[in-house]
Amino acid sequence: GAVVSQHPSWVICKSGTSVKIECRSLDFQATTMFWYRQFPKQSLMLMATSNEGSKATYEQGVEKDKFLINHASLTLSTLTVTSAHPEDSSFYICSASHRGQGQPQHFGDGTRLSIL
Amino acid sequence: DQQVKQNSPSLSVQEGRISILNCDYTNSMFDYFLWYKKYPAEGPTFLISISSIKDKNEDGRFTVFLNKSAKHLSLHIVPSQPGDSAVYFCAAGVYGNKLVFGAGTILRVKS
Numbered sequence: 001g002a003v004v005s006q007h008p009s010w011v012i013c014k015s016g017t018s019v020k021i022e023c024r025s026l027d028f029q030a031t032t033m034f035w036y037r038q039f040p041k042q043s044l045m046l047m048a049t050s051n052e053g054s055k056a057t058y059e060q061g062v063e064k065d066k067f068l069i070n071h072a073s074l075t076l077s078t079l080t081v082t083s084a085h086p087e088d089s090s091f092y093i094c095s096a097s098h099r100g101q102g103q104p105q106h107f108g109d110g111t112r113l114s115i116l
Numbered sequence: 117d118q119q120v121k122q123n124s125p126s127l128s129v130q131e132g133r134i135s136i137l138n139c140d141y142t143n144s145m146f147d148y149f150l151w152y153k154k155y156p157a158e159g160p161t162f163l164i165s166i167s168s169i170k171d172k173n174e175d176g177r178f179t180v181f182l183n184k185s186a187k188h189l190s191l192h193i194v195p196s197q198p199g200d201s202a203v204y205f206c207a208a209g210v211y212g213n214k215l216v217f218g219a220g221t222i223l224r225v226k227s
Contacts, residue, residue: 009157043217044217107160107161108159109159110159
């Protein structure tokens with residue numbers, strides 16, 4: 001099946017630093033990538049939708065200046081958490097889909113972000 | 117506003133028996149429904165999907181049923197195996213657009 005790689009899988013850093021998370025589709029062209037956030041025992045909450053070559057569409061309540069998304073190629077999207085604070089600690093997960101193939105979305109293994 | 121609800125946080129089933137996971141949705145515009153399976157420390161894995169033009173889709177041991185009038189779908193796993201123990205997420209959306217996920221149901225299959 002389709003493979004999506006997410007890196008890093010675990011990040012621990014100090015408050016105030018910026019953290020970049022990469023999401024790569026390894027065996028298909030991902031015209032659309034999605035970034036989710038998951039809190040313990042809760043559902044996946046969509047943060048933003050990213051189409052290759054265009055600006056990301058953010059969900060209501062998600063600060064676009066806080067969570068910078070870049071989708072510069074058909075195989076790579078990045079999420080940068082800028083000036084991270086402890087409340088940004090969470091599980092971030094990306095997914096990718098190819099418009100021509102429609103859904104389903106294929107997910108990476110997620111990134112556990114811990115801000116001290 | 118939870119558009120997709122999985123009201124059972126957990127389910128325990130004996131190996132070999134049927135597992136039935138349920139999901140309700142509120143948005144009548146949704147026309148595409150999916151089930152994902154998730155193991156700890158891994159991303160969700162796509163299991164099976166169904167479009168609103170169908171009421172049943174089967175793939176091996178997995179069958180998804182859709183009741184549009186009740187805005188309800190279910191995933192049947194027969195026979196259940198210990199390796200099926202995981203968190204199952206229901207997702208719904210308009211085809212080609214973003215998905216809305218339920219909170220998940222933890223399935224435990226006892227041997």
